[in-house]
Amino acid sequence: MIAIVLLGIMVDRAALTLRNLALAALAVLLIAPESVVxxxxxxxxxxxxxxxAAYQGGVPWxxxxxxxxxxxxxxxxxxGVREVTTLIFASLIAGLATTPYAAFHFHRLAPYGVxxxxxxxxxxxxxxxxVGLLALAAMPFGFDGPLWRLMGSGIDWxxxxxxxxxxxxxxxxxxxxxxxxxxxxxxxxxxxxxxxRTRLRLAGVALALAAIAMxxxxxxxxxxxxxxxxxxxVRGSDGRLSILRNSSDLLAxxxxxxxxxxxxxxxxxxxxxxxxxxxxxxxxxxxDGTVVSAARGAQAVAEDCELASLVITTRQAPPGCxxxxxxxxxxxxxxxxxxxxxxxxxxxxxxxxxxTERPWAHVRERTAVASSAPPAADGSPQTDDxxxxx
Numbered sequence: 001m002i003a004i005v006l007l008g009i010m011v012d013r014a015a016l017t018l019r020n021l022a023l024a025a026l027a028v029l030l031i032a033p034e035s036v037v038x039x040x041x042x043x044x045x046x047x048x049x050x051x052x053a054a055y056q057g058g059v060p061w062x063x064x065x066x067x068x069x070x071x072x073x074x075x076x077x078x079x080g081v082r083e084v085t086t087l088i089f090a091s092l093i094a095g096l097a098t099t100p101y102a103a104f105h106f107h108r109l110a111p112y113g114v115x116x117x118x119x120x121x122x123x124x125x126x127x128x129x130x131v132g133l134l135a136l137a138a139m140p141f142g143f144d145g146p147l148w149r150l151m152g153s154g155i156d157w158x159x160x161x162x163x164x165x166x167x168x169x170x171x172x173x174x175x176x177x178x179x180x181x182x183x184x185x186x187x188x189x190x191x192x193x194x195x196x197r198t199r200l201r202l203a204g205v206a207l208a209l210a211a212i213a214m215x216x217x218x219x220x221x222x223x224x225x226x227x228x229x230x231x232x233x234v235r236g237s238d239g240r241l242s243i244l245r246n247s248s249d250l251l252a253x254x255x256x257x258x259x260x261x262x263x264x265x266x267x268x269x270x271x272x273x274x275x276x277x278x279x280x281x282x283x284x285x286x287x288d289g290t291v292v293s294a295a296r297g298a299q300a301v302a303e304d305c306e307l308a309s310l311v312i313t314t315r316q317a318p319p320g321c322x323x324x325x326x327x328x329x330x331x332x333x334x335x336x337x338x339x340x341x342x343x344x345x346x347x348x349x350x351x352x353x354x355x356t357e358r359p360w361a362h363v364r365e366r367t368a369v370a371s372s373a374p375p376a377a378d379g380s381p382q383t384d385d386x387x388x389x390x
Contacts, residue, residue, distance in 0.1 A: 016052055039105040043098040046190060050097035053194035091117040100186035107258045109173030116165040120158045128154040177259035178218035185211035221338035222286055225326055226252045229314050232294045234274060234284040242274025244282055244294055290341050
């Protein structure tokens with residue numbers, strides 16, 4: 001964007017226009033087309049699109065008005081008020097434009113973003129950036145060291161502001177995960193609101209409100225299973241996930257809590273309070289009383305197949321299992337799973353769609369090899385020679 005703006009200045013054309021923004025986006029997509037799904041691309045261009053559209057629409061106080069009239073003190077006060085107002089306006093516009101993408105990718109909102117910008121931007125404009133430019137100019141002469149340290153002090157001040165704001169009550173707004181549909185709806189609303197010139201652009205507000213309603217009503221899974229069943233989460237009667245973890249890997253647990261809008265830490269000892277466990281396995285109950293089993297031994301798998309509605313195990317479930325079984329073979333073919341219990345049964349969403357063939361993991365060959373394995377001495381399928389995730 002900076003390169004295209006400078007090119008526009010060189011050829012005596014308007015620098016900050018929607019055309020230049022479109023050219024910058026096309027240039028990025030030609031070089032790295034995959035960036036269209038990355039949060040950095042989406043948030044950067046959404047914020048810039050909203051700011052350019054807002055300023056092209058006309059912001060009365062940016063022109064200065066009659067601020068040159070009156071005494072020097074009055075002019076300074078008018079300039080300060082205008083700068084603060086402009087900063088608040090820019091922060092609000094950019095923050096609103098990037099909110100859908102921040103909520104979708106990071107499941108978080110920053111309610112105090114305007115406050116953080118008001119405190120940090122003067123440091124950036126007066127201290128960090130000017131000193132950085134001076135350091136670049138002094139670099140050929142070897143005098144840049146003290147300037148870089150001075151710039152670092154300004155960055156430390158910015159970090160201190162960020163830490164202070166993030167520590168305020170309610171500074172982190174957590175948003176449960178929602179699908180691509182609300183994000184696309186919000187994106188269309190942003191485009192309509194920013195690109196149209198007539199009153200039809202107000203339809204963008206309606207689309208944004210519809211996107212909010214879709215995101216709020218997005219269903220949340222009742223059960224989540226990691227790719228190797230090392231972690232299992234079940235939604236309890238309190239609406240929160242109870243998580244059973246059998247390994248030291250906290251990545252999946254942290255992602256599940258974040259996607260559920262849950263502020264608990266992955267190392268909290270009360271995460272598995274919803275599970276009742278013994279040496280053979282654990283069970284948990286959904287709000288409607290449905291029993292979910294995380295069975296370890298072959299005997300527990302056989303018993304829970306008769307008692308539970310869902311059995312999750314790293315073994316291979318017996319053929320006559322009455323419950324829905326998420327076992328070794330299922331996990332190999334599907335990867336991680338999310339399940340939602342409905343009146344008609346279980347709705348399953350797989351990380352690897354059904355029928356997907358990959359050069360390094362052919363589903364049909366794996367199934368054939370596993371089904372041909374002889375049974376163990378206790379009558380259970382012989383699968384102990386394999387580890388989850390092999």
